[in-house]
Structure formats: structure tokens, C-alpha cells
Amino acid sequence: MAIYPSVLIHFVVFVFGLCIGSFLNVCIFRIPRAKSIVRPPSACPVCGAPIRFHNNIPLLSYALLKGRCRDCGVSIPLRYPALELATGLTATAIFATFGASLSAIVYFTFLSTLWVVSLIDIDHRIIPDVISLPGIPLFFLASLAVPSMTVKDALLGILFGGGSLYIVAWSYSALKKTDGMGGGDIKLLAMIGALIGWKGVLFTLFVGSALGTLVGVGLMITGGKTMKLAVPFAPFLSAGAAIYVFFGPRLINWYLNVIPLSI
Numbered sequence: 205m206a207i208y209p210s211v212l213i214h215f216v217v218f219v220f221g222l223c224i225g226s227f228l229n230v231c232i233f234r235i236p237r238a239k240s241i242v243r244p245p246s247a248c249p250v251c252g253a254p255i256r257f258h259n260n261i262p263l264l265s266y267a268l269l270k271g272r273c274r275d276c277g278v279s280i281p282l283r284y285p286a287l288e289l290a291t292g293l294t295a296t297a298i299f300a301t302f303g304a305s306l307s308a309i310v311y312f313t314f315l316s317t318l319w320v321v322s323l324i325d326i327d328h329r330i331i332p333d334v335i336s337l338p339g340i341p342l343f344f345l346a347s348l349a350v351p352s353m354t355v356k357d358a359l360l361g362i363l364f365g366g367g368s369l370y371i372v373a374w375s376y377s378a379l380k381k382t383d384g385m386g387g388g389d390i391k392l393l394a395m396i397g398a399l400i401g402w403k404g405v406l407f408t409l410f411v412g413s414a415l416g417t418l419v420g421v422g423l424m425i426t427g428g429k430t431m432k433l434a435v436p437f438a439p440f441l442s443a444g445a446a447i448y449v450f451f452g453p454r455l456i457n458w459y460l461n462v463i464p465l466s467i
Contacts, residue, residue: 214296221295222262224316225288232287232323235332251276262288287323291316301450306349311449314343314399318442321392325438331388339395347399352453354401361397365405369393389437396445404448407456411444412437 231241233249246255253275259265266285273280294315302308317339325331340362347358369390397405420435447455 214299217299218292218296219262221292221312222288224295224312225291225319226260226262228291228316228320229284229287231320232327235320235334236324236328236330248273248276248278250278262292283323287319291319294319297450307351310343310346310349310399313346315446315449318396318445322436322439322442325388325436329436331392331438333388333391336388336391336395340391340398343395343399347401350399353399357401357403358398360402361400361405362394363397364402365397366390366394368405368409389441392438392441396441400445400448400452403456404445404452407448407452408441408444411447412440412442415443416440 227241230246234241244254246260247253248255251273253273256274259269259274263285266280269280271280271282272278295312298308298312298315302311317335321331321335344358344362347353348355393405393408396408400408416435416437419440423435
């Protein structure tokens with residue numbers, strides 16, 4: 205049976221995404237530890253044995269090794285293949301939405317960066333400046349390749365993204381006499397705004413805050429935690445930005461059309 209060219213292309217894009225996901229795992233592990241993401245080659249974090257090329261094939265190697273290091277037998281976290289799969293699906297979804305274009309490359313790079321930031325924030329409660337600060341000018345320049353973006357939108361996205369969270373953080377600190385939001389979230393939203401503009405920042409803040417509230421309340425109910433439970437905000441900002449990339453303009457237009465009907 206012949207394989208349709210479009211199916212083959214999507215499969216190639218998916219495999220490419222898997223390989224990028226494997227690299228993202230390296231970034232997530234090494235960046236918070238201030239280690240190079242290039243050298244040395246991948247190795248088991250427990251026994252230090254180098255990972256052979258044929259044991260480093262995304263998804264497949266994890267299945268063949270039954271989720272364990274070939275040398276010391278320690279269990280490999282399921283999150284590693286899960287991120288590879290998620291990145292493969294992300295690449296496929298981006299390609300299906302934007303086709304073979306510069307916009308697709310930009311958005312895939314953007315979402316891959318958000319995967320790294322989110323998981324580092326979950327693990328260490330930090331958003332590395334080495335990602336967010338260079339990300340602001342880089343994604344500002346990358347926004348020039350996105351037809352729906354303008355220089356004005358990108359600049360306003362940076363200013364509004366960083367400024368809005370800065371005002372929230374400053375107000376909370378002034379009222380409560382304690383820090384309520386890290387500077388990493390401020391720089392992250394500025395980076396997000398650099399690519400998706402001020403409208404994307406508004407959307408990201410609304411969706412991210414809603415998701416964060418739902419998850420926070422759920423954790424308090426199930427875990428008996430207090431209102432002072434610390435929940436990393438980067439994953440929710442990243443989720444809001446990702447939703448905007450795929451559906452934002454359509455959701456905004458739908459919402460604006462519904463408002464007159466409800467008044």
C-alpha cells in the first residue's frame with residue numbers, strides 16, 4: 205500500500221520533534237546546574253556511564269531498555285520519553301497549522317523554549333535568565349518572520365508583558381511586605397510578548413491565571429494545603445501562550461462576537 209506524501213512528511217516532522225525533545229531533556233537537566241548543553245555527551249546521572257548512540261534513540265530506546273540504564277539498571281524517569289513524545293506532537297501540530305514556513309520554525313522554537321522553561325520551573329522553582337533575557341531580543345527579531353505581527357505589536361508585547369507582571373509583583377510586595385512573584389515570571393512574559401504581541405500577553409495572562417487558579421484550588425482540596433501553597437507560574441503562562449499560538453485570534457474573535465449577543 206502506497207504511503208501518501210503528506211503522511212510521510214508529517215511522520216518526518218514528528219521524528220524531528222522527537223529528536224528535539226531528547227535535546228530539550230538535556231537542557232532541562234543541565235541549564236539549572238550551569239553545565240554545558242553541548243559537552244560532554246549524554247550520560248547516566250547516577251553512574252556516569254556515557255549513553256551509547258543506539259541507546260539514545262527517542263522513545264524506542266526507552267522501550268527496549270525497559271526504562272532502565274543499560275549499565276547500572278537505575279530507573280529512567282518516565283518524563284524523559286513523555287517530553288520527547290510531547291515535542292514530537294508539538295512539531296506535528298505546528299506543521300499542520302502553519303505548514304512549511306518560517307512562522308512554523310519560529311513557533312516551534314518558541315514552544316520548545318516554553319517546554320524547557322516550564323519543566324525547569326517545576327523542578328527548581330526558577331526561570332533561568334540565560335533563557336528569558338536572550339529570548340526577549342531573539343523572539344522580537346523572530347516576530348518579523350510572522351506575517352500577523354508588526355514591530356509595534358512586538359514592542360508593546362515586551363513592555364506590557366514585563367510591565368504588567370512587574371506592577372502586580374510590586375503591588376503585592378507593597379501590600380503584603382513580602383515577595384509574591386519572582387522576577388523570572390516578569391522576564392518570561394516579556395519574552396512571550398516579544399513574539400505574540402500585547403494581545404497575546406492579555407490572552408496569556410487571562411488563560412494562565414485561570415489555569416493556575418484551578419490547579420491551585422485542586423491541589424489545596426486534594427492535599428489539604430493552605431492558600432500559601434507555592435505553585436510555579438511558568439507552566440501556566442506557557443500553556444496560555446501555546447493556546448494563543450494555535451487558537452488565540454479565533455477565540456478572541458469568537459468572544460468579541462458573543463459579547464454583543466449577551467448584552
